[in-house]
Amino acid sequence: MSSPLPVSKNDRWVIAQRWKHVLFMSYDLDPGCVQAALPEGLEVDLFEGRAWLSVVPFFMSHIRFPYTPPCGWMGLRELNLRTYVRYRDRPGIYFFTLDTDSFLGQWIARRFFHLPYRFRCLKGAVSGREYHFESENSLTLRATIGEPCAVGSFDRWLVERYSLFTRGKDAYYRGDVLHTPWKLNQIKDAEVSDTLSGEFGFTSKASWHMRYAAELDVRFRPFTKLL
Numbered sequence: 372m373s374s375p376l377p378v379s380k381n382d383r384w385v386i387a388q389r390w391k392h393v394l395f396m397s398y399d400l401d402p403g404c405v406q407a408a409l410p411e412g413l414e415v416d417l418f419e420g421r422a423w424l425s426v427v428p429f430f431m432s433h434i435r436f437p438y439t440p441p442c443g444w445m446g447l448r449e450l451n452l453r454t455y456v457r458y459r460d461r462p463g464i465y466f467f468t469l470d471t472d473s474f475l476g477q478w479i480a481r482r483f484f485h486l487p488y489r490f491r492c493l494k495g496a497v498s499g500r501e502y503h504f505e506s507e508n509s510l511t512l513r514a515t516i517g518e519p520c521a522v523g524s525f526d527r528w529l530v531e532r533y534s535l536f537t538r539g540k541d542a543y544y545r546g547d548v549l550h551t552p553w554k555l556n557q558i559k560d561a562e563v564s565d566t567l568s569g570e571f572g573f574t575s576k577a578s579w580h581m582r583y584a585a586e587l588d589v590r591f592r593p594f595t596k597l598l
Contacts, residue, residue: 382549382590382592383592383593384437384549384590384591384592384593385436385437385591385592385593385594386434386435386436386590386591387433387434387435387436387588387589387590387591388431388432388433388434388588388589388590388591389431389432389433389434389586389587389588389589390429390430390431390584390586390587390588390589391429391430391431391432391585391586392429392430392495392497392502392583392584392585392586393427393428393429393583393584393587394427394428394429394502394504394512394514394558394581394582394583395425395427395529395530395580395581395582395583395584396425396426396427396428396512396561396563396565396579396580396581397423397424397425397426397529397579397580397581398423398424398575398576398578398579398580399418399421399422399423399576400421400422400423400424400573400574401421401422402415402417402420402421402422404422404572404573405422405424405454405573406422408467408571408572408573409454409456409465410538410543412458412543413456413457413458413465413536413543414456414457414458415454415455415456415457416455416456416457416462418455418525418528418529422454422455423454423455423529424452424453424454424568424573424575425452425453425454425529426450426451426452426510426565426567426568426575427449427450427451427452427453428448428449428450428493428495428504428506428510428512429448429449430446430447430448430449430495431446431447431448431449431476432446432447433588434446434476447471447472447473447476448471448472448493448494448495448504449469449470449471449476449493450469450470450471450491450493450504450506450509450510450567451466451468451469451470452466452467452468452567452568452571453465453466453467454467455528455529455532456536458536458543458545458597461534461545462532462534463532463533463534463535463536463545464532464534464535464536465535465536465537466486466487466535466537467487467571468487468488468489468567468570468571469486469487469488469489470488470489470490470491470493470506470509470567471488471489471490471491471493472490472491472492472493473490474490476488477489477490484537484544484546484591484594485537485538485539485544485594486537487537491506491507491509492506492507493505493506494506497516500515500516500517501513501514501515501516502514502515502516502558502583506567508566509565509566509567509570510563510564510565510566510567511562511563511564512561512562512563512564513561513562514558514559514560514561514562514563514581515558515559515560515561516556516557516558516583517556517557517558517559517583518556518557519554519555519556519557520555520556520557520582522552522553522554522555525580526553526555526582529580529582530553530555530582530584531552531553533547533548533549533550534546534547534548535548536597537594539596542596542597543596543597544594544595544596544597545594545595545597546591546592546594546595547591547592547595548589548590548591548592549589549590549591549592550587550588550589550590551587551588553584553587554584554585555582555583555584556582556583556584556585557581557582557583558581558582558583561579561581563575563579
């Protein structure tokens, strides 16, 4: 688990976003299985001796760059598969994929942030407490949003991650994100069909650890090239 980065009005940032209806769907697996799938230089991070993967669908809006208003016309859905890693003892996230239904969003993320985005046809909506999300041949999800819950040590370990690591053509990059701590809800009555994990050599379980967050505004600092 990492601590929130200090935030001030003078912080330099390169892109701001609003993440809405974020659903963290996580399962544990053998650390060696995850370590073997990571690029050299990254170390799998463990919680009580187990590695964890998360499938995370959500909706993104209010995208803006410094000195520009929010791009109201640019909203997108996203689905990612991520794990929890350390780089030189700094905790963070590594993404196996970030799928989006926006060609422009995919191009920006790949071109400027070295992130492994893919264009996919994604469908999803939240109506009251009913949540559904679908990616053809990848994920089908229906669930009910429950009540707010206390954020325990394991939830904090999963969601309070303020750095990501990604591999460009010739180097690693670290991206740091600025936001307030997550406020989480329980999830109940979930029906999940996951084949996204299988695309990357993992097998998800019938039992998931699930948490929901309604909304969070974030800003990314400039990505740093690592030695």
